[in-house]
Amino acid sequence: MPSMNRKSNGRRLADSDDEPMNGSDDDRDQQGDITDRILAKVDPEYLNTAIDLRQGDAALRKLIGALGSLRKEVKDVENTLSNVASEMAEMLSDELVDEEYNEDATLERLQAHSTMKELEKDFLATLDRAKEISIKSGTISDMRQRLTQGHQLTNIYQMYEKKVQEPLEKERTKTARQKYMKDCPSYEGYRQIVWENLTSNQAVPSIKRFLPRQDGDEESDDEEIEFGAQTSNFQCPITLGVLEDPYKSTVCPHAFSGAAIKEIIQQEKGSTRCPVAGCSKTITLATIEPDEQLARRVAAHVKRQKEGRTQASTQARTYTRMELSDEDGDDDDEDDAETQAARKIKKEVKKEKAAAAGQ
Template structure:
């Protein structure tokens, strides 16, 4: 009899003890339900099942905690060497001599600077110039002077940024040229930074005339304002718009000094005010759009420029619509009409 009782308890225990994996997944309430239904087994067996369940869950939890604690200590995955083939090692860049392959990468970076600079040139410069011309047309007196001075500072700031971009572009291209000549470049980052700093310092120590007078953009900016405020009057030299400073050469000694240009808003073909003007990229002469197209109609290739004294050959592909000139023509026509109205009013009063 005792042997039979013992075997029955073992079989009951084997039926009631689930696997360690199932203990964690089952709902704890199910164990209580099973115990009530079966109603077999001694009270000693139930605490054993509960203790076993707790042990299994603690083992699972400790395993997860161990895994979780170890994750931050894992070393970051190393990059494949193939991924770094096309990139310059920034940390060790200055300690590595550059070769032709790296020189081509530097040339690509220089071209990025050039692209960004041209985008600014096409949008910002034209916008500021247009604002200045509009202000010159609608404002007068001290109010106009104050507003145009502020716009002038903005234009100079853009030119400073343009020069800085050119400096980075030029310095990178200079290193590239040395590499093409198989010259050794040690400490490339130091060479690049030193060259950029030197060029920028040279620019900053220049006078206002030396900085901006050679700029075609700034010259057109100042001349555009002048011709709106003074229609029909010859445009003075650019240096007349920039006060002389210590370090500037005398105006009499400046062989590059040119002036006395009068803006003519008449078409060389029709001899009337320009309408939808188009400007030649070859010689810079402007024409009414319809007139120049008729002049070149049926021409294969290029034809002599119709402007008096010009010997350049132009074609349809050389002509571009000139919105800036069109705006200035309209302003000049509006001012001329306003002057005529004022003249007629004066005659009536007399």
């Protein structure tokens, strides 16, 4: 076993800490240079000594715990930005959305608004930070697993840097669509709640429209259809009322009121077929989980309803200003649902005006 003077090594590390460090600690390259200078002062025999199993496992668990705490803080920032953006969108509704709703014009104004641009930029930065923490935490977990399996680990810092470098670099070279278009529920929830608050629950445009195409992205008509505009439905398929404490299924794209789906699962002795008509997936307590993003969207929807800012009320105000000729002469069966609704509202408004005039 190589001889080591641990006190000498400690003094050398302490001496290196006294050296001046130019620049910011946030600068990755410079911080890496500083670390390399420190490690260069450590005896190679010390670095290459196998890590003690018990001490090493405890140290790695501590690192994983610290990264977990940091991940929670980043998630809190993510939630705060989402809430601020949705409230800001509500305030900007009259400014950015015409009375006769136009998706293209609304999206263009939203993306050009300086405050909304900055909020989305900051939100995406938190998603990048969360992904970075996840990669680092996963790398340390893998090293800990190898250690507990009896593998001898030496020069642990360089091993960590080597293992984490490739996935981090790969993540940094991805385009926005590659990062956020698929398998990113946080961004999906963000754009949904912002758009719904801005437009009083109009259908959310394709995610591609929020993320400009970059070099490396592929265009596909099939993908455009798959990710087209979607109208939100906040009704629980079990209670038929507004979702309460929503839980989402991890085996199908459906959500339910938490108490209702849990009760059904318990009544069916631990598993049940998805309550949504046409869905054959089996639901258990292990395949449902709380959906915080959906809960925020439901709360915003309920608030809009109380304030009379739902899509139906917006359409109604627009229809009352429409001049509809030949109300009774056309065949209603040939009209679409919106036109029929407009005619009905128009008639009711005229009746109310006539009744008021008669008084």
